[in-house]
Amino acid sequence: MSTFDPKRTVVVATGNAHKLAEIRSILGASPALEQMDFVALGELGNFPDPEENGKTFFENALIKARAALDQTGMCMAVADDSGLVVDALDGAPGIFSARWAGEHGNDEANNNKLLAQMEDVPNNMRTARFHSSVAFVSRDEDGEEVLCGEGDCEGSIAHDKRGNNGFGYDPLFELADIPGKRMAELEPDEKNAISHRRRALDDLVAKLA
Secondary structure, three states, rough: HHHHHHHHHEEEOOOOOHHHHHOOOOOOOOOOOOOOOOEEEEHHOOOOOOOOOOOOOOHHHHHHHHHHHHHHHHOEEEEEEEEEEEHHHHHEHHHHHOOOOOOOOOOHHHHHHHHOOOOOOHHHHOOEEEEEEEEEEEOOOOOOEEEEEEEEEEEEEOOOOOOOOOOOOOEEEEOOOOOEEHHHHHHHHHHHHHHHHHHHHHHHHHHHO
């Protein structure tokens, strides 16, 4: 399948090159993993996506990480699951963020549906956050170990879309950390510095240490 050493390889269960680079940069700097190679799942073979039938972000991240190990025979894998949590919608779209309007990954339809649902919600009740859960799974002859990192990026839902960077709900997400700025208006490095995934990875690094 590959020439990667199973004991020195961390499989990153993603097809997103930017996400791979971010995970490699942050986790690879931790003393626990600095000697490891971080490899995207697709570099090890063409595998079907597992059914993400968990009820939480972490459950879905864990499903993806475990599937990556089952599929590749490696010893370590990391996966994340993330989405938008809107207080006025009782936490929706949540784990269904990517397919909120019915078609997976249709950002325009998802944003338009969210705008319609929030049309009559006053400004002081439009609070929301991006949430990320990261699952790190390692296996050896003694069994399996699971670690979790969690992170949030606080903000609110705007009344219109603005900005051309990012993806998903970024054009609607007004940042609490940078008032008046949308997530979609940030350059990649700016976004990565405050993102929910960055915070989840930092949380995981603390646990790895």
